[in-house]
Amino acid sequence: xxxxxxxxxxxVGLHARPASMLVNTAGKxxxxxxxxxxxxxxxxxxxxxxxSLRAKMGDTITIEAxxxxxxxxxxxxxxxxxxxxxxx
Amino acid sequence: METFNGTGVSKGYAIGTAYVIEPCEKKSAAHTAGxxxxxxxxxxxxxELSKRQVKDIAQKASRSLDGKNAGIIESQINxxxxxxxxxxxxxxxxxxxxxxxxxxxxxxxxxxxAFSHIDDDYIKERAADIKDIGDRILKNLAGEKxxxxxxxxxxxxxxxxxxxxxxxxxxxxxxxxxxxVTEAGGRTSHTAILAKAFGIAAVVGCKGMLxxxxxxxxxxxxxxxxxxxxxxxxxxLSKYTRISEKFKTxxxxxxxxxxxxxxxxxxxxxxxxxxxGTINDLKTAISNGAEGVGLFRTEFLYMDRSDMPSEEEQxxxxxxxxxxxxxxxxxxxxxxxxxxxxxxxxxxxxxxxPFLGLRAIRLCLKDTGIFKPQLRAILRASAFGNIQIMFxxxxxxxxxxxxxxxxxxxxxxxxxxxxxxxxxxKTGMMVEIPSAAIMADSFAGHxxxxxxxxxDLTQYTLAADRLNENVSELYNxxxxxxxxxxxxxxxAAHAASIPCCMCxxxxxxxxxxxxxxxxxxxxxxxxxxxxxxTKSNLLKKASAGQ
Numbered sequence: 328x329x330x331x332x333x334x335x336x337x338x339v340g341l342h343a344r345p346a347s348m349l350v351n352t353a354g355k356x357x358x359x360x361x362x363x364x365x366x367x368x369x370x371x372x373x374x375x376x377x378x379s380l381r382a383k384m385g386d387t388i389t390i391e392a393x394x395x396x397x398x399x400x401x402x403x404x405x406x407x408x409x410x411x412x413x414x415x
Numbered sequence: 416m417e418t419f420n421g422t423g424v425s426k427g428y429a430i431g432t433a434y435v436i437e438p439c440e441k442k443s444a445a446h447t448a449g450x451x452x453x454x455x456x457x458x459x460x461x462x463e464l465s466k467r468q469v470k471d472i473a474q475k476a477s478r479s480l481d482g483k484n485a486g487i488i489e490s491q492i493n494x495x496x497x498x499x500x501x502x503x504x505x506x507x508x509x510x511x512x513x514x515x516x517x518x519x520x521x522x523x524x525x526x527x528x529a530f531s532h533i534d535d536d537y538i539k540e541r542a543a544d545i546k547d548i549g550d551r552i553l554k555n556l557a558g559e560k561x562x563x564x565x566x567x568x569x570x571x572x573x574x575x576x577x578x579x580x581x582x583x584x585x586x587x588x589x590x591x592x593x594x595x596v597t598e599a600g601g602r603t604s605h606t607a608i609l610a611k612a613f614g615i616a617a618v619v620g621c622k623g624m625l626x627x628x629x630x631x632x633x634x635x636x637x638x639x640x641x642x643x644x645x646x647x648x649x650x651x652l653s654k655y656t657r658i659s660e661k662f663k664t665x666x667x668x669x670x671x672x673x674x675x676x677x678x679x680x681x682x683x684x685x686x687x688x689x690x691x692g693t694i695n696d697l698k699t700a701i702s703n704g705a706e707g708v709g710l711f712r713t714e715f716l717y718m719d720r721s722d723m724p725s726e727e728e729q730x731x732x733x734x735x736x737x738x739x740x741x742x743x744x745x746x747x748x749x750x751x752x753x754x755x756x757x758x759x760x761x762x763x764x765x766x767x768x769p770f771l772g773l774r775a776i777r778l779c780l781k782d783t784g785i786f787k788p789q790l791r792a793i794l795r796a797s798a799f800g801n802i803q804i805m806f807x808x809x810x811x812x813x814x815x816x817x818x819x820x821x822x823x824x825x826x827x828x829x830x831x832x833x834x835x836x837x838x839x840x841k842t843g844m845m846v847e848i849p850s851a852a853i854m855a856d857s858f859a860g861h862x863x864x865x866x867x868x869x870x871d872l873t874q875y876t877l878a879a880d881r882l883n884e885n886v887s888e889l890y891n892x893x894x895x896x897x898x899x900x901x902x903x904x905x906x907a908a909h910a911a912s913i914p915c916c917m918c919x920x921x922x923x924x925x926x927x928x929x930x931x932x933x934x935x936x937x938x939x940x941x942x943x944x945x946x947x948x949t950k951s952n953l954l955k956k957a958s959a960g961q
Contacts, residue, residue, distance in 0.1 A: 336719055342537055343544070347490035354496075374493040375500055375526060375545070381535050384719070 329397040331404075332389045337411035340383035343374075345412040350374045352407050358394020360404070371404065416648050417628075421621030422601070423641035425610035428659035429594035430652065431571030433632040433645070435625065436563055436579075454508045458501075458515040461555040466495050468551065494548045500526060501552075516556055523549025536601055543599070547580035568592070573634050577625060579606045589613055594636035596621050596643050610638075618643055672951035673704030679932065679957045687950045688744070688940040690918055697736055700943035704950065707744040709866065709940020710805075710918040711736065713789065714752055722760055723785065729792035737800025744801045746866070746916075746940075747793050748845065749818075750785065751775040751807040761785075770880070775808035780817055790825040797837035804840060805866055810848040815861055845918075847871035852900035859911035866940070867904055869919025873897050892921040898930065905934045916940055923949045928956045 337345060353360050353371035360371035362380065369376035371390070382388055388408075392400045473489045494500050500522060507518040523545060530542035571593045578599035593615055600606050600619035610617030616638030628634065628645050635644040635655045644651055677685040688709035689700035697708065716724045716732060737745050752758055753774025766772035779786035793804055806818045819842065829836055846852050847868030855865065869892045874881045876897050879889035891897070901917075908915035916938035921927050923941035925948075931939070932953070941949045 334721075338719075339537070343490045343541060347493045350493050350496075370498065373497050373499040373502075374490065375497050378538050378541055379529070379533070381533065381538060 328391060328393045329401045330389055330391045331401045332387055333405050333408045335382050335384055335386050335388065335408065337414045338384055339414070340386065341377055341380060343378070345414075346374050346377040348407060348412050349377060349404065352403050353400065355403070356392070356394070356396045356400035358392045358397045358400050360400055361391045363389040363391060416651065417645045419621050419624040419627070419643045419645070421596070421598075421618040421624075421641045421643065423617070423638045424601075424607035424619050425595075425615065425617035425638050426662075427594070427614070427616035427638045428655060428662055429571065429573055429616045429634075429636040429638075430655055430659060431573045431593050431634060431636075432569050433575055433628050433630055433634045434563075434568060434572045435628060435630045436574060436576040451509050451512050454513075454515045454518075455505055457556060458504060458508065458519070458552075461515065461552050462495055462501055464555045465548070465551045466492055468555075469495065469548075491544055491548055494545065495552075500545070500548070516553060519549055519552050519556070523552075540600070543578045543580055546578070550580075565591070573636050575625065575628050575634075579609070587613075589615075594618075594638065596624065596634075596636055598622055598625055669947040669951045672954050673947040675950075675954065676706075677950065677953045677957050683935075683937075685932070685936075685953060685957060686938045687946055687953065688746075688916070688938055689943050689946060690940050691736075691943065694732065694735060694739075696943050697739055700946065701739065703943055703946040705743075705943065705946055707746070707801075707938075708736070708740065709746050709916050709938055711745060711747045713748060713750055714756055717750065717752060717758055718756075720760075723788070726788040726792045726795075729789060730795050733793055733796035733802065734799045737796055737802050740800060742801055744803055746803045746805050746843070748805045748807050749776070749789055749793075750779055753778050770874070776806050776814060776818055777808065780814065780821070783821055786821055787825055790822055791829060794822075794825060794829055794836040794840065795834055797840050798835040802837065802840060803864065804842045805845060805864075806843075807845045807868070808848060808871075809844045809846075809858070810850045812854075812857060812861070815844060815858065819861075843913075846904045847875070847919075849876050849900060852904045855904045855907035856910065859907045859913055862913065864914050864916065865904055865908045866916040866918050867901055869897070869901070869917060869921040872900060872919070873921075876900060892919070892924070893927060893930075901931070902934045905936055908937075909935060914938065925952050928952050932956055 335341065339345065341349070350372060361368050362371045362377065364380045364382055364386065367380070369380060371377065380388070390401050390404050469488065469491050476488050504518040504522045507513060507521060508515060526545045527542050530545060531539060533539050565588050568588065568591045570591050572591050573594040573596060574592055575596050578597050579595055595606050595610050595615070595617040597606050597619045598621055606617055606619055616636050618636055618638060618641050621643055624643060632645055633647065635647050635651060637643070637655070677687065679685060686706040688707040689696070689705035690710040690712070691697050691700055691708055692712045692715040700708065716729060733747060751774070753763065753772060754770045757763055763773065773781065793802060796802055804822065806815065809815050822842065826836065826838070841863035843862045843864035843866060844851070844858065845868045846855060846865050849872070851858060852872065859865070870881060873890060873892040873894070877889055877891070877894060879886045881890045905915045914937040917931065917936055918940040922939040923945040939949055939953065
């Protein structure tokens with residue numbers, strides 16, 4: 328299992344567009360991926376679950392992946408979040 | 416005539432014909448469940464069809480809308496793959512042996528209810544997307560065509576709906592629809608965002624109007640007050656025809672005015688510049704007719720990150736901004752952090768009086784490791800456009816000469832490195848501390864321009880924290896003491912033949928314009944959204960007075 332804790336840096340937090348980008352990236356990997364906030368843990372492959380985290384700018388979340396491509400998956404998702412989802 | 420009230424979320428007036436989008440009737444009862452494999456297959460087919468439809472709509476939208484709005488629609492495709500939505504419906508079909516329709520309705524309804532209760536307005540609005548997708552799958556299961564008859568809509572159509580769904584609005588013909596009215600939704604709803612992007616009127620949260628309006632009714636939509644009139648009488652019609660015409664002329668006038676230059680009666684040119692924080696702000700500023708940037712708040716480059724932005728990173732941003740301005744001046748204010756704005760990675764000590772503490776230029780002079788990379792970045796960018804440097808929070812001549820000394824050492828370093836920069840770069844200071852305003856005549860000989868920051872000048876002069884609502888009555892930039900300091904600053908600038916700008920809130924205050932023009936202010940720098948209004952106001956006042 329690979330885990331990584333990251334901070335949400337983009338202004339709007341995990342709203343529709345960022346959540347959609349996250350789901351699309353997570354969908355490219357075969358491993359199980361979970362996103363954990365302080366309150367709950369959800370699958371990264373469900374947009375609805377991601378939105379229900381209500382992660383805002385400045386919040387910390389943990390990415391947890393389990394499977395053959397877990398390292399690549401965690402790196403790809405971390406990079407995406409750190410890139411602020413391409414927001415200016 | 417019937418009147419309904421909601422929230423006006425996009426300014427404008429529309430007198431037109433109603434088109435009512437009926438809510439989708441649930442068809443779950445019409446179909447009795449077959450065996451669970453059959454039902455799963457039916458659902459699979461309906462979901463695939465829905466995906467193709469949404470993709471098609473998203474593509475159309477990306478041609479007529481900006482990318483962000485098209486993105487909202489595209490994100491609906493994710494719902495169609497979502498284990499918590501469609502996945503859950505499949506599970507229900509298998510486990511409970513129910514029809515595909517019942518399963519989809521059940522999941523969509525419970526998700527809709529869950530999202531409606533989230534206390535985040537933006538996420539709450541996504542409930543509309545969920546309902547939209549649920550309705551679409553249900554329609555496809557029933558085999559009916561989805562969509563609204565946009566083809567045969569008359570001009571000046573006002574769309575009425577419980578809530579406008581992104582897939583509905585994506586196909587809207589802008590030349591035919593003149594307003595939106597919905598029963599649901601708030602200021603951040605899809606309806607509000609889209610109406611603003613289209614520049615048409617919109618009223619949301621207009622409860623109880625469905626059922627009282629039918630397609631073909633004559634309606635008036637007032638996007639300013641949030642009033643909707645159905646089958647209005649002659650009196651209201653003529654009143655709103657007048658208001659609407661006036662609004663259109665005002666709008667056209669302001670936009671046209673933004674392209675004209677402001678001259679006083681004595682023939683002096685007054686410029687209207689923009690206060691920006693990001694490249695996006697600059698885009699808006701330029702399209703609104705900014706004649707330059709009077710204040711580039713560089714703090715935003717330093718915020719929301721875990722380390723300092725490098726010289727290279729800053730250079731790229733300043734260079735891009737200078738190039739976008741194409742010769743018009745770009746006034747870059749050096750880092751103004753501290754006070755109410757802190758940076759976690761600087762580890763600044765907690766102060767009991769942050770506004771009177773280590774902030775802005777004081778911090779930069781204390782730690783030139785922060786100051787120098789920024790100055791070098793600004794200097795290097797000055798080779799690519801018309802850049803001016805501005806120091807914030809100067810309170811004494813000693814500080815000013817110290818700051819200028821650091822700037823000179825940065826110039827020397829760049830010369831050693833062989834990097835190009837504008838060796839005549841203009842250097843100015845903010846006048847926002849009373850001591851600087853009082854001694855403005857002494858400062859004027861040492862800088863190329865002044866810029867008055869009225870927000871801080873007011874709170875320091877009146878000793879009233881502008882963020883403290885208990886003393887907000889005392890915080891008044893039109894207080895005679897503050898005005899006197901402003902006048903002294905402008906007079907001192909002109910006596911030394913340097914220009915004086917104002918980049919505080921007061922610059923966009925309609926009531927202050929005549930006074931400031933009277934004092935001889937040379938430049939008004941305002942937020943990008945306030946440029947057209949400020950300019951049209953100045954055009955009126957300048958020709959009437961001085």
